Amino acid sequence: xxxxxxxxxxxxxxxxxxxxxxxxxxxxxxxxxxxxxxxxxxxxxxxxxxxxxxxxxxxxxxxxxxxxxxxxxxxxxxxxxxxxxxxxxxxxxxxxxxxxxxxxxxxxxxxxxxxxxxxxxxxxxxxxxxxxxxxxxxxxxxxxxxxxxxxxxxxxxxxxxxxxxxxxxxxxxxxxxxxxxxxxxxxxxxxxxxxxxxxxxxx
Amino acid sequence: xxxxxxxxxxxxxxxxxxxxxxxxxxxxxxxxxxxxxxxxxxxxxxxxxxxxxxxxxxxxxxxxxxxxxxxxxxxxxxxxxxxxxxxxxxxxxxxxxxxxxxxxxxxxxxxxxxxxxxxxxxxxxxxxxxxxxxxxxxxxxxxxxxxxxxxxxxxxxxxxxxxxxxxxxxxxxxxxxxxxxxxxxxxxxxxxxxxxxxxxxxxxxxxxxxxxxxxxxxxxxxxxxxxxxxxxxxxxxxxxxxxxxxxxxxxxxxxxxxxxxxxxxxxxxxxxxxxxxxxxxxxxxxxxxxxxxxxxxxxxxxxxxxxxxxxxxxxxxxxxxxxxxxxxxxxxxxxxxxxxxxxxxxxxxxxxxxxxxxxxxxxxxxxxxxxxxxxxxxxxxxxxxxxxxxxxxxxxxxxxxxxxxxxxxxxxxxxxxxxxxxxxxxxxxxxxxxxxxxxxxxxxxxxxxxxxxxxxxxxxxxxxxxxxxxxxxxxxxxxxxxxxxxxxxxxxxxxxxxxxxxxxxxxxxxxxxxxxxxxxxxxxxxxxxxxxxxxxxxxxxxxxxxxxxx
Numbered sequence: 135x136x137x138x139x140x141x142x143x144x145x146x147x148x149x150x151x152x153x154x155x156x157x158x159x160x161x162x163x164x165x166x167x168x169x170x171x172x173x174x175x176x177x178x179x180x181x182x183x184x185x186x187x188x189x190x191x192x193x194x195x196x197x198x199x200x201x202x203x204x205x206x207x208x209x210x211x212x213x214x215x216x217x218x219x220x221x222x223x224x225x226x227x228x229x230x231x232x233x234x235x236x237x238x239x240x241x242x243x244x245x246x247x248x249x250x251x252x253x254x255x256x257x258x259x260x261x262x263x264x265x266x267x268x269x270x271x272x273x274x275x276x277x278x279x280x281x282x283x284x285x286x287x288x289x290x291x292x293x294x295x296x297x298x299x300x301x302x303x304x305x306x307x308x309x310x311x312x313x314x315x316x317x318x319x320x321x322x323x324x325x326x327x328x329x330x331x332x333x334x335x336x337x
Numbered sequence: 338x339x340x341x342x343x344x345x346x347x348x349x350x351x352x353x354x355x356x357x358x359x360x361x362x363x364x365x366x367x368x369x370x371x372x373x374x375x376x377x378x379x380x381x382x383x384x385x386x387x388x389x390x391x392x393x394x395x396x397x398x399x400x401x402x403x404x405x406x407x408x409x410x411x412x413x414x415x416x417x418x419x420x421x422x423x424x425x426x427x428x429x430x431x432x433x434x435x436x437x438x439x440x441x442x443x444x445x446x447x448x449x450x451x452x453x454x455x456x457x458x459x460x461x462x463x464x465x466x467x468x469x470x471x472x473x474x475x476x477x478x479x480x481x482x483x484x485x486x487x488x489x490x491x492x493x494x495x496x497x498x499x500x501x502x503x504x505x506x507x508x509x510x511x512x513x514x515x516x517x518x519x520x521x522x523x524x525x526x527x528x529x530x531x532x533x534x535x536x537x538x539x540x541x542x543x544x545x546x547x548x549x550x551x552x553x554x555x556x557x558x559x560x561x562x563x564x565x566x567x568x569x570x571x572x573x574x575x576x577x578x579x580x581x582x583x584x585x586x587x588x589x590x591x592x593x594x595x596x597x598x599x600x601x602x603x604x605x606x607x608x609x610x611x612x613x614x615x616x617x618x619x620x621x622x623x624x625x626x627x628x629x630x631x632x633x634x635x636x637x638x639x640x641x642x643x644x645x646x647x648x649x650x651x652x653x654x655x656x657x658x659x660x661x662x663x664x665x666x667x668x669x670x671x672x673x674x675x676x677x678x679x680x681x682x683x684x685x686x687x688x689x690x691x692x693x694x695x696x697x698x699x700x701x702x703x704x705x706x707x708x709x710x711x712x713x714x715x716x717x718x719x720x721x722x723x724x725x726x727x728x729x730x731x732x733x734x735x736x737x738x739x740x741x742x743x744x745x746x747x748x749x750x751x752x753x754x755x756x757x758x759x760x761x762x763x764x765x766x767x768x769x770x771x772x773x774x775x776x777x778x779x780x781x782x783x784x785x786x787x788x789x790x791x792x793x794x795x796x797x798x799x800x801x802x803x804x805x806x807x808x809x810x811x812x813x814x815x816x817x818x819x820x821x822x823x824x825x826x827x828x829x830x831x832x833x834x835x836x837x838x839x840x841x842x843x844x845x846x847x848x849x850x851x852x853x854x855x856x857x858x859x860x861x862x863x864x865x866x867x868x869x870x871x872x873x874x875x876x877x878x879x880x881x882x883x884x885x886x887x
Contacts, residue, residue, distance in 0.1 A: 316550040323671030
């Protein structure tokens with residue numbers, strides 16, 4: 135460890151040091167795949183935070199979640215709701231995105247005002263029909279509140295599940311992303327049966 | 338990571354180096370193994386490999402490896418006539434190992450032409466286009482040394498456009514990916530010359546380090562297993578093992594002090610708690626990157642140097658080059674899973690020098706790559722004709738992410754005097770220092786070059802089984818990750834800041850070595866040349882020190 139970093143040795147470094155200390159050539163050169171895979175699996179099991187709100191009020195969460203559900207809707211595949219995007223956003227506002235709390239406080243009334251302007255029967259965005267909600271969001275594209283909910287929804291759908299969203303990896307499954315710790319060729323369809331780099335004969 | 342020597346700031350060491358990245362890491366290793374006492378001041382922290390992880394939020398939102406606008410805000414404007422607005426425009430590595438920790442690891446050598454292009458091509462209007470004061474032949478031994486010291490994978494002789502090399506690559510190429518196969522087959526069809534991309538990633542175990550496990554998190558992430566040949570994984574441990582080199586983290590340099598004989602005495606810096614210190618040194622080397630090196634010289638102004646230290650030319654911070662860039666996203670019927678393994682597996686250099694008869698200056702390379710991790714893809718890669726949200730957006734993501742690749746075009750930037758880093762007159766950073774201000778507008782030839790290359794990429798993809806192609810709009814750039822040319826080297830003190838040995842013309846024991854030393858921009862992959870220059874600089878500086886000429 136670097137003496138300045140102030141971090142304690144973690145388990146993996148301890149194990150690696152142990153393996154290297156044992157002097158095994160195989161261990162020192164092949165440990166990474168084994169260790170990373172083990173670490174990765176442990177991370178996936180342990181790291182999922184509970185689905186509860188810490189920062190947002192239930193009312194705020196209902197409005198944001200309703201918008202998120204239109205941005206990535208549920209159909210025959212999971213959407214923002216099943217991914218638990220709202221829990222990602224709540225957790226973000228308590229961690230890396232504390233600066234955005236005020237933006238939601240300022241922006242959610244804008245969302246509600248636009249809803250009432252277009253659909254006077256609905257007091258809240260979350261009370262409008264899905265079609266009405268789409269019309270409200272369309273009208274707010276480019277406005278700070280729309281852009282904020284949009285970017286946080288996408289993050290919450292596709293971030294590491296340890297961040298509170300992307301529950302069960304549903305976002306990753308949808309886009310065909312495998313969160314494996316390691317891969318081996320062939321990686322895709324087009325590199326199967328690749329014969330090796332061989333330039334054509336110049337005419 | 339190893340235990341290391343520590344020095345008191347009051348102890349005069351042989352060299353104080355600011356920055357532990359591409360250049361600073363190499364200089365630290367070379368000078369400490371040559372027997373000199375070295376202190377490296379690194380503003381960032383030492384990120385242990387166990388923290389590198391695959392978390393896109395940590396990388397893009399928490400800036401675990403790069404500078405951030407909370408601590409160090411910046412401003413940007415297109416021209417000196419504009420008012421600069423707050424915006425983070427220059428992104429750089431801010432941790433031990435600097436940008437080499439999170440870079441994509443493309444490792445192209447510059448070609449012979451890069452160093453002598455001004456005399457071959459003649460002047461370009463509105464620019465300070467110039468030859469370098471050194472040639473490819475001067476640098477070749479250091480490119481080779483670099484490849485073998487840090488570990489580079491590639492296939493010598495595979496590109497007919499490659500410059501002379503004295504030794505093959507130490508490691509065979511990384512395995513090809515689907516994107517590489519598609520690119521390669523299409524390129525052969527249209528008469529181009531694709532080749533396995535040279536990468537600073539170990540395709541096999543090398544010198545006690547592990548080979549690549551193809552996790553696919555290179556671009557923007559640190560390598561958990563140390564297979565990416567960052568200076569953190571390769572040369573910095575060697576420097577520490579000498580017992581003569583201290584890498585001092587959380588040390589934010591803000592001033593180079595000089596005496597009345599115009600000699601540098603050392604470097605003033607803030608520690609992690611905001612306390613000021615002064616590290617004494619017999620010589621000072623700034624390797625703080627092409628933004629922070631000129632900023633530090635400008636911050637070191639005094640009555641004696643009203644326009645900044647080592648700035649008698651007035652060129653410190655000027656002639657910023659960031660490399661032109663354009664790209665095409667292409668989708669295919671079958672999955673590529675391009676998110677696995679290294680970002681790039683095939684490249685071509687047929688357009689390294691674009692025909693002057695076309696009426697503009699430029700050149701570049703094309704590669705097939707994984708360009709965007711999931712969140713970045715979903716937020717930033719969506720073509721204008723695809724709905725931005727809702728069911729159609731969701732469907733597009735589901736169909737495209739794993740079935741697509743980018744062909745990216747990496748190109749020249751011309752040195753334009755107005756394009757620069759300077760001190761913002763109003764905005765301050767968290768330490769109360771004037772913030773970095775970037776002024777940048779692409780030269781018209783740079784935009785023509787990237788458009789030309791994008792058209793070639795589209796021709797190539799037309800010969801592939803792509804079902805859709807989406808050229809990304811070519812537009813003026815407002816964000817930079819390659820920070821080049823801002824303390825350019827040259828023989829004439831009136832038109833350059835450092836000489837060919839990276840010694841400043843004005844202060845004999847002050848050296849600058851990083852992207853700021855570049856005279857021209859190369860074709861878009863500068864890190865390898867920064868490191869090769871650092872190996873050469875270390876030789877020249879060590880020789881001078883031994884002769885008592887510092």
